[in-house]
């Protein structure tokens with residue numbers, strides 16, 4: 001579709017009225033998106049490996065998703081949750097539930113990742129009658145009070161908001177590369193021991209309602225949790241009657257080369273939080289658990305005016321159908337492996353790259369000033385992210401020290417686009433020598 005180049009610098013309009021609290025990676029003015037490209041108001045095109053932070057998993061203006069949205073807009077927009085049922089909502093609940101292993105079969109819709117976290121924490125407290133919440137350092141779960149209380153990926157999410165939710169205990173996360181010299185077994189043993197220690201000395205296990213974990217830490221630095229760590233959490237939760245919550249807001253929907261990242265560890269959480277890719281950009285999120293748990297939660301114990309609006313759910317049905325019909329989980333695994341191989345070749349030539357880690361299309365490239373000390377190279381990454389955008393590639397950073405570049409291409413990215421992105425990243429990195 002041809003669009004006019006308006007050349008408008010939207011910052012000038014934003015400046016007097018749009019809140020300064022919003023952080024931005026770029027100060028660019030966006031016009032439109034088409035497929036895997038974003039276009040700025042000067043008509044420049046950018047290969048989008050950021051996707052609104054893993055949201056537009058099928059790229060921009062996907063025909064099946066847009067068609068579903070248009071048709072539903074003409075039929076019914078208003079959320080019907082409080083007065084009954086609407087077809088896209090009930091159908092998405094059933095089709096989303098079908099993507100999970102037993103016994104996860106029951107879906108509650110909300111609007112954002114943070115709301116899904118809030119709902120999961122409330123469900124766990126009400127269903128267990130316990131107050132304690134265990135989460136992990138470096139985790140990011142959102143910005144509402146409950147979600148911020150379990151977030152520790154950066155101080156800025158917490159300071160000035162205390163007191164946060166009481167009863168939260170933040171334990172070390174097995175960030176294998178950064179904190180454990182690449183020793184996965186030691187990372188796992190140390191972090192599971194910290195949980196045992198908590199239960200022995202601070203909070204008895206029968207006071208813990210939930211353990212909340214990202215299967216791959218996202219904003220904190222794209223650190224995958226070792227499978228044995230997730231298995232250990234599952235075991236502990238089973239023994240102690242604790243609700244294990246997986247935050248799959250960023251990792252879910254095929255991003256890691258599996259439909260759900262927890263599958264790689266061969267475990268099944270009690271509650272899964274889902275958002276971001278679920279409706280390719282429209283606001284929608286969900287928690288998924290076994291029915292009995294949500295029955296224990298109790299009728300009207302939680303709710304949401306907009307959660308599960310029919311338009312977002314219609315988009316969600318098109319997203320799921322496309323992922324399945326086009327085998328996009330498999331594509332994420334295959335393209336992720338190609339991208340990782342290309343990055344490893346780059347790392348072989350460039351000591352500023354300390355680590356490259358997946359899984360799938362959730363790839364973190366950690367930059368250091370010295371491989372031995374692993375001192376974070378945040379300035380380099382800021383320059384690299386900016387330089388890539390100038391070259392026509394959108395990537396983002398993450399991690400407390402902003403020294404990790406994350407690549408989160410659309411799930412239907414092609415081998416050519418993987419090659420194109422690698423070329424742009426390589427050229428930009430070389431220019432920063």
Ligand SMILES: Cc1ncc(COP(=O)(O)O)c(C=O)c1O
Nearest residue numbers: 112113114140141142218249250
């Ligand atoms: C793992 C994870 N959980 C929760 C959230 C919060 O989601 P939202 O910004 O939609 O509230 C995010 C957002 O980046 C996330 O990455």
